[in-house]
Amino acid sequence: MSRILRLVRLEIWRQVIAWSGAWWFLVTLIIGQAVAPLLGLFVWFHVPGAGAQVGSYYLAVICVALMTASFENHTFAQSIYSGDIAAALLRPQPPVIGPLGENLAIRLWMLLLGIPLITLVGVSVGASFSPLAILAAVPALTVAAALRFLFVWTLAMAAFWTERVHAVVAFGGVLIILLGGSAAPNALLPDPLRTIAQILPFRSMLGFPAELAAGTLAPADAAAGYAISAFWTAALGCCAVGTWRLGIRRYTTVGA
Amino acid sequence: MRIARLLGTAFSLSLRRALAYRINLLFDALLALVELTASIAIIGIIFTQTGLLAGWSQGQMLALIGTYALITGLRATFLDPSLSDLSQQIRDGRLDTYLLQPATTVLLATSTRHAPLALVQSILGIGVIILGLHELAIIPSPLAVGGWILLTLIGLLIGWATSVALASLAFWAPRLSLGVLHSAAWELGRYPVDIYGRWLQRLLTFAFPVAAITTWPAQTLTRGADPSILIAAILLGFAFTAGTMLLWRTGVLRYTGATS
Numbered sequence: 001m002s003r004i005l006r007l008v009r010l011e012i013w014r015q016v017i018a019w020s021g022a023w024w025f026l027v028t029l030i031i032g033q034a035v036a037p038l039l040g041l042f043v044w045f046h047v048p049g050a051g052a053q054v055g056s057y058y059l060a061v062i063c064v065a066l067m068t069a070s071f072e073n074h075t076f077a078q079s080i081y082s083g084d085i086a087a088a089l090l091r092p093q094p095p096v097i098g099p100l101g102e103n104l105a106i107r108l109w110m111l112l113l114g115i116p117l118i119t120l121v122g123v124s125v126g127a128s129f130s131p132l133a134i135l136a137a138v139p140a141l142t143v144a145a146a147l148r149f150l151f152v153w154t155l156a157m158a159a160f161w162t163e164r165v166h167a168v169v170a171f172g173g174v175l176i177i178l179l180g181g182s183a184a185p186n187a188l189l190p191d192p193l194r195t196i197a198q199i200l201p202f203r204s205m206l207g208f209p210a211e212l213a214a215g216t217l218a219p220a221d222a223a224a225g226y227a228i229s230a231f232w233t234a235a236l237g238c239c240a241v242g243t244w245r246l247g248i249r250r251y252t253t254v255g256a
Numbered sequence: 257m258r259i260a261r262l263l264g265t266a267f268s269l270s271l272r273r274a275l276a277y278r279i280n281l282l283f284d285a286l287l288a289l290v291e292l293t294a295s296i297a298i299i300g301i302i303f304t305q306t307g308l309l310a311g312w313s314q315g316q317m318l319a320l321i322g323t324y325a326l327i328t329g330l331r332a333t334f335l336d337p338s339l340s341d342l343s344q345q346i347r348d349g350r351l352d353t354y355l356l357q358p359a360t361t362v363l364l365a366t367s368t369r370h371a372p373l374a375l376v377q378s379i380l381g382i383g384v385i386i387l388g389l390h391e392l393a394i395i396p397s398p399l400a401v402g403g404w405i406l407l408t409l410i411g412l413l414i415g416w417a418t419s420v421a422l423a424s425l426a427f428w429a430p431r432l433s434l435g436v437l438h439s440a441a442w443e444l445g446r447y448p449v450d451i452y453g454r455w456l457q458r459l460l461t462f463a464f465p466v467a468a469i470t471t472w473p474a475q476t477l478t479r480g481a482d483p484s485i486l487i488a489a490i491l492l493g494f495a496f497t498a499g500t501m502l503l504w505r506t507g508v509l510r511y512t513g514a515t516s
Binding site for chain 2: 024025028029031032035036039042043045046047048049050162163164167168170171174177178183184188189190193
């Protein structure tokens with residue numbers, strides 16, 4: 001286990017250095033991730049019944065979006081198309097370490113370079129968070145980061161079967177925006193959409209940690225949210241392993 | 257006329273190529289349908305909490321979402337395939353191919369590769385506009401429809417001009433890639449500019465005129481044609497096109513090709 005952690009740490013470091021030259025591109029990625037929550041913020045500011053915490057909530061959503069962003073359809077899926085994944089298969093380490101390390105390195109850069117945007121939005125909306133609420137949100141944020149990676153990585157494995165991987169991942173992205181808490185906070189969704197959104201995994205990837213940080217959840221709802229997040233992490237973990245096993249059987253490298 | 261024939265031939269070639277992959281058509285149609293359904297659902301969610309959004313009713317918002325889908329579909333069909341790697345072409349010298357051909361370089365480089373399957377989004381967009389007008393229970397006057405068509409075309413022209421202008425910066429800064437930034441700014445057109453703050457509204461009217469791309473066409477269709485809006489849109493379209501052409505020509509003069 002410590003060997004795996006060491007390998008992950010090395011991969012993150014390698015990718016942090018590799019991405020350090022692409023800071024301008026990373027800035028465009030940050031804006032790309034922040035635009036959907038910003039749109040939600042602008043819209044709900046104009047709705048009188050949205051509540052006073054809507055500014056803090058959307059600021060938290062932006063932070064969660066930056067810290068959980070996943071681009072495996074651009075990184076991992078391209079290595080399937082190009083055949084580069086063959087090299088990873090030959091290494092004496094789990095093949096997930098490569099995409100995981102790159103994912104975490106990109107998130108680190110996005111968080112670092114996103115600080116000015118977070119500060120600007122925070123000052124503009126007059127956001128305020130209690131330290132206790134932030135502490136309660138940290139485990140949910142970690143689970144959201146794992147869930148989002150597992151979700152996008154599994155969808156990106158569609159590259160084993162089709163060349164339309166971007167469409168497949170975009171479909172997942174639409175669900176995250178609609179049901180995850182970016183288009184509207186969960187509390188403002190009409191029933192039965194609210195209940196459906198609470199049961200599905202998309203809220204756990206984005207809106208749930210933000211709701212905890214903004215302090216808009218009752219303790220019972222927070223506990224239910226954590227239980228749902230834990231269930232979906234296990235379920236998506238199994239899905240990712242199953243899809244990988246099926247996909248790798250189908251994979252034939254360049255020239256084979 | 258020659259340009260129209262050239263674009264027609266390019267579209268015909270792209271269509272034949274696209275129809276060879278019918279599963280892709282299914283993917284694109286499904287994705288367009290899901291994205292548009294989600295947009296309509298979001299409008300529905302917002303209007304369960306309020307009757308008006310910055311002065312826009314649900315029917316007007318549907319007309320705006322439909323117009324956005326229509327223009328985005330047209331952009332994805334006729335412009336994006338060529339513009340997506342224009343900076344890369346400038347960088348690696350593939351622009352040489354266009355410079356040597358006997359037609360307008362900027363047109364060849366930016367509008368001759370098409371993705372006909374993306375037109376599905378535009379067709380669905382027209383459906384949403386009709387839905388919005390049905391919700392409003394109005395039949396727009398011929399003047400309003402004419403104004404909407406003109407403003408939609410100007411919106412497309414501005415979309416082309418801003419994309420080409422950003423890609424042209426590669427003549428000076430080869431590693432600069434602003435395509436994602438353009439797409440993010442384009443997303444702001446999903447809602448009327450009235451929801452943004454005063455400074456952002458000005459920015460979205462004069463610097464990156466999202467107002468002219470979606471807000472004004474939808475406003476004209478649902479509230480009637482306003483001559484001042486039409487004049488402002490024509491002036492903006494002209495200014496952005498002229499600015500882009502100037503930037504392109506200056507950039508091409510600086511361009512040294514792949515091997516020089």
